[in-house]
Amino acid sequence: MRRLARCLLVFGLLLPPPARAIDEIATEEYVAELMATPPKKTESTEVAARQWAVLPEVGFGPDTGPLVGVKFAHRDVAGSGVTLDVEGTQAIERQQSLALTVGTPHLEHDRFCALLEGRFRLDPEREFFGLGNNNVGPDAVSTHEFQRTQAFLTLGWRARAHLTFDVSGGVRYVSIRKGIRDDDRPFTTDAFRGLPGIHGGYVNPIGLAMVATTRDDVIRPTRGWRAIFKLTHTNRALGSDFQFTRLSGDVSRLFPLFGGAHVVGLRADGGFIFGPQRDIPFWELEELGGDDTLRGFFPHRFVGTSQVLLNGEYRFKLTEFNFLDWWRVRLDGVAFGEAGRVFITNGELRQEFRLNDNIISRIASSFRYSYGGGLRIGLSEALVARIDVGFSDEERGLVYLDFGQTF
Numbered sequence: 001m002r003r004l005a006r007c008l009l010v011f012g013l014l015l016p017p018p019a020r021a022i023d024e025i026a027t028e029e030y031v032a033e034l035m036a037t038p039p040k041k042t043e044s045t046e047v048a049a050r051q052w053a054v055l056p057e058v059g060f061g062p063d064t065g066p067l068v069g070v071k072f073a074h075r076d077v078a079g080s081g082v083t084l085d086v087e088g089t090q091a092i093e094r095q096q097s098l099a100l101t102v103g104t105p106h107l108e109h110d111r112f113c114a115l116l117e118g119r120f121r122l123d124p125e126r127e128f129f130g131l132g133n134n135n136v137g138p139d140a141v142s143t144h145e146f147q148r149t150q151a152f153l154t155l156g157w158r159a160r161a162h163l164t165f166d167v168s169g170g171v172r173y174v175s176i177r178k179g180i181r182d183d184d185r186p187f188t189t190d191a192f193r194g195l196p197g198i199h200g201g202y203v204n205p206i207g208l209a210m211v212a213t214t215r216d217d218v219i220r221p222t223r224g225w226r227a228i229f230k231l232t233h234t235n236r237a238l239g240s241d242f243q244f245t246r247l248s249g250d251v252s253r254l255f256p257l258f259g260g261a262h263v264v265g266l267r268a269d270g271g272f273i274f275g276p277q278r279d280i281p282f283w284e285l286e287e288l289g290g291d292d293t294l295r296g297f298f299p300h301r302f303v304g305t306s307q308v309l310l311n312g313e314y315r316f317k318l319t320e321f322n323f324l325d326w327w328r329v330r331l332d333g334v335a336f337g338e339a340g341r342v343f344i345t346n347g348e349l350r351q352e353f354r355l356n357d358n359i360i361s362r363i364a365s366s367f368r369y370s371y372g373g374g375l376r377i378g379l380s381e382a383l384v385a386r387i388d389v390g391f392s393d394e395e396r397g398l399v400y401l402d403f404g405q406t407f
Contacts, residue, residue, distance in 0.1 A: 024207065024248045025269070027117065027168060028228040029404070031156055032213045034083060034105040034113050035164060036221075037075060047328045051075040053382035057089060059401070064091035071403060073383040075218070081106040087403070093180075096122040105158070113164065115154040122147045124179040128188045131282070131303050132344035138298065138394040144188035145179025146283070147200075148172065162214050168207040168232075171239075174283055175200040197281020201241035207232035215254070219378045220330060221405065222260035227251045244275030244284065252311075252407040267311035267407040269293070269340075274305065288340050288368070291400040292407075295338065296370030296392030304342030311407060312337050315376070323379075330378040334388070336406070337371045368392070376405070 057069035069089030077084050085101040103115035127140030152170030159165060176199055178187040189198055208231050214224035228250045234240040252267035271286040282303065288294045289301030293309055318331040374388035388400045 024230050024232055024246060024271075025228055025250045027115065027152065027154055027207075028166075028209050028211050028230055028250075030101060030103060030115055030117070031113065031154060031164060031166060031209075031211045032215070032226055032228065033218050033404075034103050034115065035158070035162065035211065035213055036215050036218045037081070037083065037105055047322050047325055047380065050327055050380040051382055053327055053379040055379070055383070055385060057401070064095045065093045067091040067095070069097075071383065071385075073403075075382060080104070094122065094124045096120070111158055113156040113158060113166070115156075116152075117154075117170075118151045120149050125181060126179070127298065127300065128192075129298075129301055129303070131285070132342065138301075140185060140298075142186050142188040142191045143179065143181050145175075145177040147175040147177075148283075156211070162212055164211045166209050166211065168205075168209065170204070172203045172205070173200070174203070174281070176283070195282050196278050197242065197283055200283075201281065202239060203234055203242055203281070203284060204238045204240045205232040205234040205246075206238065219381060219384045220332065220376075221254055222256045222263050223254050225251075225253050226407070242275075242281055242284070243279040244273055246271065246273045246284075248272075250407070261317045263313075263315040265311070265313040265315065265407060267309075267313075269309040269311070269407075270307065272306040280305070286342055288342055291388070291402045293338070294340055294368060294370045294392070295336070295372055295388050295390030295400060296395055296398060297368065297390070298395070298398070302342040302368065304344045307340060307342045309340035310338065313406065327379040327382065330376075332376040332378070334374045334376060334386075335371075336373070336388070337369070339367045339369050341367045374400075 052074040054070065054072045057071060059067045067089060069087065071087045074084045082102065082104045086099070088098045090096055098120045100118045101115070103113065105113040107114060124145045125143050126146040128142045128144060129140050150170060150172035152168055154166050154168040156164040156166030176189060178189055181187070192198060210229050213226040215221040215226055216223050230248045233245045235243040248271045250267070250269045252265060255264045257264065273280060273284065273286060285303045285305060286307040287300050287303050288307050288309060289297035290299035294301070313334055313336045315332050315334050318333050320328060320330040323329045370390050370392040372388055372390040374386055376384055376386050378384040383403055384405060385401070385403055386406070390398045390400065
């Protein structure tokens, strides 16, 4: 096991990173990490306490071809308490991504926090599976080029040590084009000409959120709650090409076993978007499938106006060791199971959860399920990489690489 881990760290993680969907909860997860960051301290030379890490990414995917990238994270830049996170990837088939995150929880004697995010992604062959909790698949019905550029600023007030209220705002620009394809599937711009947002546009949302967390660590949490609730809205008065409101919620808890060497985690996540039908672009709808939502299905597999997701994970410590006196490496194994579905109309959502004698059988038959296992690689106090292999009734062994805990 240690020999395998050393190879992964020396040569990079030999897997292509997945494309993450728009997720309003992701920003608040960063806020929760800032809240759990320890107080400012001088740069430590101790391997176990080192707060920076750099990790190469090398991979190959059927859609991307060869891919290279790098991830850098520092949780206390120059002893200032500022967290810096940078990641970039480039594939031979033109898939590109660049992400920059800068944040601090130490404004005005730790009473306020701030987070600045900038992201760019280009995918010349994004698959589209249609709308709803459909049975079409596992083959996509069309493909298109997807390009997204966004920048957001979040400012938070820490009402309590474990409770933050924040406001956010920014701009997101999406471009949809024909792109490239390696089969005879139609382009989404041709097959679905009337789909809202089919040519892209600007979305400039403002948001209000509440984040509460009692987690005991950022890299390897073993106990505590985390609750996130967020409301975002955009309209043409804000310079947006569209108009809609989104409600998002995510609640999870970790239960330590045997002194924290084993951890059981449970999570419930949901999202709901509403507004005039022609004013909600399809690329802003709620999604399931991918690196942390139904990991046995392709990214963006299910798309609807609302979604419900349930996660369960069993995490267990494997080993730990020093890597070249640079970082303390901690390896954890993970087994997971997930259930969820999307809804295309409000009536469909109400019907699914209407209380009557057949509610259990109704949910069991319409929810989609995935399961699998993975590996977590924690580097000192800097970052954690996760590798997951997911299974479902559609796919056998989808592999994902991402950073940070799932929840």
